[in-house]
Amino acid sequence: MTRVASIGCIACLFEGRIMPEVSIHHIDGRTKSGAHYEVLPLCAGHHQDGTGIPGLVAVHPWKARFEARYGTQAELLQAVKYLVEYAEELKSGRRKSA
Numbered sequence: 001m002t003r004v005a006s007i008g009c010i011a012c013l014f015e016g017r018i019m020p021e022v023s024i025h026h027i028d029g030r031t032k033s034g035a036h037y038e039v040l041p042l043c044a045g046h047h048q049d050g051t052g053i054p055g056l057v058a059v060h061p062w063k064a065r066f067e068a069r070y071g072t073q074a075e076l077l078q079a080v081k082y083l084v085e086y087a088e089e090l091k092s093g094r095r096k097s098a
Contacts, residue, residue, distance in 0.1 A: 001024050001036060001039060003084050003087070003088070004024065004039055004040075004041050004080055004084060005022050005024060005041050006084075006087065007041060007080065007083045007084060007087065008020045008022060008041060008043075009022050009041055009042050009043035009046055010040055010041055010042065010070075010076050010079060010080055010083075011042060011043070011046040011056075011057075011066070011069075011070045011076075012043055012046065014070050014071075019043040021043060021044075022041040022042055022043055022047075023041075023042060023043075023044065023047050024039045024040070024041060024042075025039060025040045025041075025042045025047055025059060026038065026039050027039065027040065027073045027074075027077060038077060039077075039080075040059075040073065040076050040077060040080060041080065042059065043056075045058060046058055046059065046066070047059060047060065048060045049061055049062060057069050057070075059073075
């Protein structure tokens with residue numbers, strides 16, 4: 001989860017902002033087997049309504065609006081996995097930055 005959090009809020013990235021302070025959103029609850037592998041890094045305003053920067057669409061309680069704006073949580077998870085892998089490759093020297 002630390003590597004996931006290191007990329008910042010995935011919804012803010014889609015809006016062209018960088019927000020490094022995030023909380024971890026579990027896509028399908030926190031208690032299911034493997035739940036900690038299906039998480040999104042979200043800032044306060046994109047995670048829960050009424051927190052963070054005013055005017056953001058939060059996944060709680062506006063899941064349908066959130067997904068209409070940023071993509072499904074499954075699609076965002078794929079983007080997060082790609083970004084985490086890309087960052088790891090840059091860090092290890094296996095990939096050169098563009």
